[in-house]
Every structure is written in C-alpha cells, then in structure tokens.
Amino acid sequence: MSAKVTFTVGGVNVANEDSFMDKLVQETNALKKHLGELTPVFDELTSGSNNLIQRIQKRFDDGSLNKKKYRGSGAPFKRSQYTKLARKNPNGNTLKDTGRLRDSIGRMASPTKNKSGGQREVNVLRIGSKGVKYAIDQLMGSAWEIDVFMGPKTKHGQRKYPDMTQFGKSNSSHYGNQWKKIQKYTQGTHIVDVPPTDFLLLDTPMQKYIQKTITQFLQEVLDNAGR
Numbered sequence: 001m002s003a004k005v006t007f008t009v010g011g012v013n014v015a016n017e018d019s020f021m022d023k024l025v026q027e028t029n030a031l032k033k034h035l036g037e038l039t040p041v042f043d044e045l046t047s048g049s050n051n052l053i054q055r056i057q058k059r060f061d062d063g064s065l066n067k068k069k070y071r072g073s074g075a076p077f078k079r080s081q082y083t084k085l086a087r088k089n090p091n092g093n094t095l096k097d098t099g100r101l102r103d104s105i106g107r108m109a110s111p112t113k114n115k116s117g118g119q120r121e122v123n124v125l126r127i128g129s130k131g132v133k134y135a136i137d138q139l140m141g142s143a144w145e146i147d148v149f150m151g152p153k154t155k156h157g158q159r160k161y162p163d164m165t166q167f168g169k170s171n172s173s174h175y176g177n178q179w180k181k182i183q184k185y186t187q188g189t190h191i192v193d194v195p196p197t198d199f200l201l202l203d204t205p206m207q208k209y210i211q212k213t214i215t216q217f218l219q220e221v222l223d224n225a226g227r
Contacts, residue, residue: 003028003038005210007200008108008128009136017202024211027218034221037122041217045125045210046107052127053106055206059199060102065094070198082146082192085162085174095138095197104129105199128200141196149185160190 002025005017021028031041045052059065087097095101108126129135137144147166151159161182164174172179 003032003123003125005125005127005202007202008126008130009139009200010130010133012136014128014136014139015200015202020202020207020210024214027214031214031218031221032122034225037120038125039121041214042107042121042125044217045213046127048213050209052206052209055209056105056127056200057102060093060096060099063093065096065197065199069203070201071195082162082190083144083194085164085167095199101129101132101135101138101199104132104135106130137194138197139199142194144192144194145189146192148188148190149182150188151182151185160188161185162190163187 002018002022004021006013007015007017028038028041031038059070064070084091089097105128108128108130110121110124110126129139136142147163148160149163151161153159161175164171171183175182
C-alpha cells in the first residue's frame with residue numbers, strides 16, 4: 001500500500017493525493033521497511049522550515065487565493081458583493097478576514113497513537129481545517145441565505161440592502177443617513193452563491209517540496225543505517 005496525503009475539513013475527507021504519492025512508493029516503502037512507519041518524515045513535512053502547513057497558511061496572507069488556479073471549474077472569479085460586505089476588510093485578501101480559517105489549518109490527529117500519546121502514522125499524513133463550520137462551504141462552494149431589506153424596484157431589478165447585524169456590524173454606521181429610509185423597507189432573504197476556493201490545493205511547488213523532503217530523509221536513514 002502506497003503512502004498518501006489526505007485532506008480533511010470538519011472531519012470529512014475532501015481529497016486524497018494518492019496519484020502523486022504513487023510516484024514516491026519506492027521511497028516511502030523503503031522508509032517503512034527501516035522505520036516501521038512514516039511518522040518521522042511526516043513530522044519533517046509538517047514542522048520543518050517552510051513546511052506544508054505554513055505553505056497553505058501563507059496563501060491566505062499573500063493574496064495567492066485571489067488567483068484563478070484556486071477556483072473550482074466554472075466558478076465565478078469575483079466574489080459576491082454580499083460576501084465582501086460580511087468582511088471586516090471588504091477589500092482584503094480572499095478568505096482572510098479574522099484569520100480563523102487560516103489558523104484552523106493544521107495536521108489532523110491520527111487514528112493510531114504511540115504509547116506516549118503522540119502522533120503516529122504508518123501510511124497516511126492528514127492535513128486540514130478543524131473547528132470552522134464554514135470551511136467546507138468556502139472549499140467546495142455553497143449557497144448562503146442572507147437577510148436583506150427589500151428596496152425599490154429598478155430597471156435592473158429590486159434593490160436589496162443586507163442587514164449588517166448578521167455580520168456583526170451596525171446598520172446605522174454602514175448606511176449612514178440612508179438607514180432611516182432603509183429600515184422601513186420590508187425584510188426578506190437573498191441567496192448568495194459562494195464560489196469554491198481550493199485553499200488546500202497540493203500544487204506543483206508543494207509536490208516538489210514533498211518529493212525533496214522524502215528523498216533526503218530516506219538518504220539520511222540509509223546513511224545512518226550503513227554506519
């Protein structure tokens with residue numbers, strides 16, 4: 001059985017990188033033969049300098065997730081005006097507002113533990129997001145129902161004003177002098193499409209990093225075994 005990297009969100013597997021890891025089956029099998037498991041090399045991949053976790057988290061900070069390569073097939077590139085309004089910084093980087101989603105990315109616990117209670121992986125490295133309920137919607141895409149005030153109809157359709165309190169903001173502060181008029185409108189709901197953003201994408205640079213780390217780690221194990 002070849003080693004694999006599994007991505008999970010909310011405890012649900014969303015992707016397995018089996019095909020890429022198949023290219024490293026000789027190396028990972030050699031490591032398992034010498035070490036009995038892959039925990040040490042997985043530790044290196046997730047805690048070393050510029051590791052996999054840091055590489056994924058960096059995407060939230062440097063604007064990488066604004067790029068089309070992280071969009072799902074056929075997904076709109078521009079995010080809805082309504083999802084932008086929900087942010088503290090509407091013009092900030094995609095998926096980075098409070099930082100909760102970014103900070104939820106980490107190495108998932110293994111079903112097997114060593115005697116001291118630490119991580120132990122024989123074959124599977126698990127990476128993902130935990131504790132953020134909207135993570136799966138942002139990753140896979142979804143439709144959210146938001147509360148709005150139904151304004152007058154125009155030639156472009158009915159004007160809708162989001163109720164900012166659902167985003168933890170003040171209507172009066174957001175709408176200013178308009179709020180006296182808007183608050184008198186009938187309340188309703190509006191469906192907002194949330195485009196998928198593959199923030200867990202195992203792209204080419206990450207694949208090269210995994211390959212280099214595993215190859216170097218195996219060489220060190222073989223060198224030490226030969227002493």
